Amino acid sequence: MTFQLSVFLYLYFGFLAIWLIFILTAVYHMLKFGFKTVSTLLITVLFLLVAVSMLAVSYGFISQIDWQTEISLFNSFTQPDIIIN
Amino acid sequence: MLKKIAFFVFLTILPLVLFFVIAMSQPQFFGGKITYPLMILGASAYYLFIWLFFFFSFIDYYLDVWLITNERIIDIEQKGFFSRVISEHKIFRIQDVTSEVHGVLPTILRYGEVYVQTAGTKQRFNFRQIPNPNKVRDMIIKLVERKKREIQNEEKNNI
Numbered sequence: 691m692t693f694q695l696s697v698f699l700y701l702y703f704g705f706l707a708i709w710l711i712f713i714l715t716a717v718y719h720m721l722k723f724g725f726k727t728v729s730t731l732l733i734t735v736l737f738l739l740v741a742v743s744m745l746a747v748s749y750g751f752i753s754q755i756d757w758q759t760e761i762s763l764f765n766s767f768t769q770p771d772i773i774i775n
Numbered sequence: 776m777l778k779k780i781a782f783f784v785f786l787t788i789l790p791l792v793l794f795f796v797i798a799m800s801q802p803q804f805f806g807g808k809i810t811y812p813l814m815i816l817g818a819s820a821y822y823l824f825i826w827l828f829f830f831f832s833f834i835d836y837y838l839d840v841w842l843i844t845n846e847r848i849i850d851i852e853q854k855g856f857f858s859r860v861i862s863e864h865k866i867f868r869i870q871d872v873t874s875e876v877h878g879v880l881p882t883i884l885r886y887g888e889v890y891v892q893t894a895g896t897k898q899r900f901n902f903r904q905i906p907n908p909n910k911v912r913d914m915i916i917k918l919v920e921r922k923k924r925e926i927q928n929e930e931k932n933n934i
Contacts, residue, residue, distance in 0.1 A: 695812055702816045709823055715856060716830050723838050723859065733837070737830050744826060748819035755812045 696757040713741060776836050776904065777880065783829045790818060831856075841902045843911075845918055848891060850900050867922040868894045872915045874908035891915065 717734055724730035797804055804810055838853035848869070850862040869891055876887035889902040889911050905911060 695809065698813060698816055702820060705820050706823075709827060712827055712831075716827070716834055719834055719838065719853075719856060723853065725840075730837075733833075737826075741823070741826060744819070744823055748815070748823075751815045752812075752819070755815065757812070759808055761809060 692760055692762045694757065695755075695759040695761060699752070699757050713738075779829075779832050779836075783825065783832075786825050787822070790821060839903075841900070841905070843915060843918070845922065848900060848915070862900065864891075864893045864900065866915075866918055867926055869915065869919045870894055872912050872919075874912040876908060889915070 717738070720730060720734045724734075805814065835853055835855065838851070838859075840849075840851040842849040842851070843866075845866065847863055847865050850860075852860045852862075854860060871890075871892035873890045873892075874887060875890070876882055876885070881887050886904055886906050887908040889905060889908045891900040891902070893900065902908070902911065
């Protein structure tokens with residue numbers, strides 16, 4: 691069985707999509723139910739800044755990887771192994 | 776909240792400790808064409824999740840509000856997302872106010888709990904981990920006494 695490394699990347703993107711929904715939910719709650727003060731706004735902006743920074747750092751590492759690498763699993767039934775092409 | 780912050784700091788440091796342990800014992804682990812990408816994706820997903828989880832905990836703490844006025848006390852409690860409970864009670868119906876400070880850190884940093892006993896449907900309001908609970912207790916008691924005197928004066932004037 692052979693598949694590309696990008697499968698894991700797509701799974702990661704799926705996680706990011708769900709994560710983004712929760713982020714938007716959290717920001718919505720802060721802005722709707724928090725007191726309309728500068729501290730609420732600052733905390734929300736700080737949270738978003740750190741989240742964006744983490745995404746940027748992740749992108750920096752992820753963009754350097756060759757996701758087209760083929761992965762072969764279970765080439766033979768007698769000696770199952772992982773072979774990297 | 777301090778315990779939660781310590782917990783999240785521990786969760787942040789844990790993968791770094793694991794990283795150094797594996798780097799010392801099996802340095803070739805990080806050079807693999809499959810292990811390195813998986814490690815990057817895993818670390819990214821882990822830290823993004825931790826940050827989100829921390830913000831959820833902070834929102835649960837930040838959106839809990841207790842308001843004391845000269846007419847009423849209001850308890851706004853955020854119970855997770857999409858669940859918010861607001862309780863309100865007239866101040867002259869307060870029967871008993873108790874403040875508690877337990878532990879070394881609460882004593883030094885002067886924070887604790889205030890319990891307000893009322894005669895309403897929700898009989899007890901709990902103010903958790905608030906600064907200067909003794910001062911808050913004194914303030915509530917003074918407000919209650921003042922309101923009761925006002926009501927008594929109004930009743931006398933009406934008679």
